[in-house]
Amino acid sequence: GQNIDQPTEMTATEGAIVQINCTYQTSGFNGLFWYQQHAGEAPTFLSYNVLDGLEEKGRFSSFLSRSKGYSYLLLKELQMKDSASYLCAVGNNDMRFGAGTRLTVKP
Amino acid sequence: EAGVVQSPRYKIIEKKQPVAFWCNPISGHNTLYWYRQNLGQGPELLIRYENEEAVDDSQLPKDRFSAERLKGVDSTLKIQPAELGDSAVYLCASSGLAGDSYNEQFFGPGTRLTVL
Numbered sequence: 367g368q369n370i371d372q373p374t375e376m377t378a379t380e381g382a383i384v385q386i387n388c389t390y391q392t393s394g395f396n397g398l399f400w401y402q403q404h405a406g407e408a409p410t411f412l413s414y415n416v417l418d419g420l421e422e423k424g425r426f427s428s429f430l431s432r433s434k435g436y437s438y439l440l441l442k443e444l445q446m447k448d449s450a451s452y453l454c455a456v457g458n459n460d461m462r463f464g465a466g467t468r469l470t471v472k473p
Numbered sequence: 474e475a476g477v478v479q480s481p482r483y484k485i486i487e488k489k490q491p492v493a494f495w496c497n498p499i500s501g502h503n504t505l506y507w508y509r510q511n512l513g514q515g516p517e518l519l520i521r522y523e524n525e526e527a528v529d530d531s532q533l534p535k536d537r538f539s540a541e542r543l544k545g546v547d548s549t550l551k552i553q554p555a556e557l558g559d560s561a562v563y564l565c566a567s568s569g570l571a572g573d574s575y576n577e578q579f580f581g582p583g584t585r586l587t588v589l
Contacts, residue, residue, distance in 0.1 A: 408580035460529060463517070465515050
């Protein structure tokens with residue numbers, strides 16, 4: 367089975383940096399995904415890590431440590447539109463999602 | 474390019490009634506997923522299709538839920554009879570162009586089901 371844990375809620379200030387952590391336990395590992403989901407909308411893909419290390423994509427970066435079962439999503443230069451839920455998911459075709467972290471960006 | 478299409482967007486029914494959801498995946502995507510998302514939770518996989526074959530339906534409550542993907546394109550998910558606890562957003566996703574190293578899933582807008 368798979369257990370995926372991430373904080374329920376986080377708050378940050380516009381222009382700041384925020385790190386959203388995700389820990390997982392899985393019987394098999396095919397990769398780790400981060401998705402963004404605005405309220406009432408569908409999840410949209412942000413990043414994918416399969417090897418240890420940092421993947422950078424604009425203001426968003428994602429880090430993976432397979433030995434520790436740990437990942438984080440780093441959001442830089444926060445904007446109000448970044449207020450959303452961020453979902454950590456493990457697997458590939460058999461992807462399992464965490465409950466999501468609701469991020470609120472304040473002025 | 475059109476994204477994943479789902480209908481209806483919203484559905485309100487009384488308990489014990491049947492309900493069906495429809496999904497049209499992105500053209501050329503051979504893998505189709507149905508998820509259920511409860512409020513404040515992440516999506517939970519119900520069933521995954523590779524073309525017209527259901528390859529993972531271990532989380533589908535088969536006593537009341539059924540799904541089909543005739544011809545390996547469109548798919549329908551049915552609940553009969555619906556129960557109060559089925560109120561949720563039902564998301565369809567597709568993935569799988571040839572040569573992809575990983576299967577980025579593209580989600581449709583979902584169907585919000587309310588069972589009264």
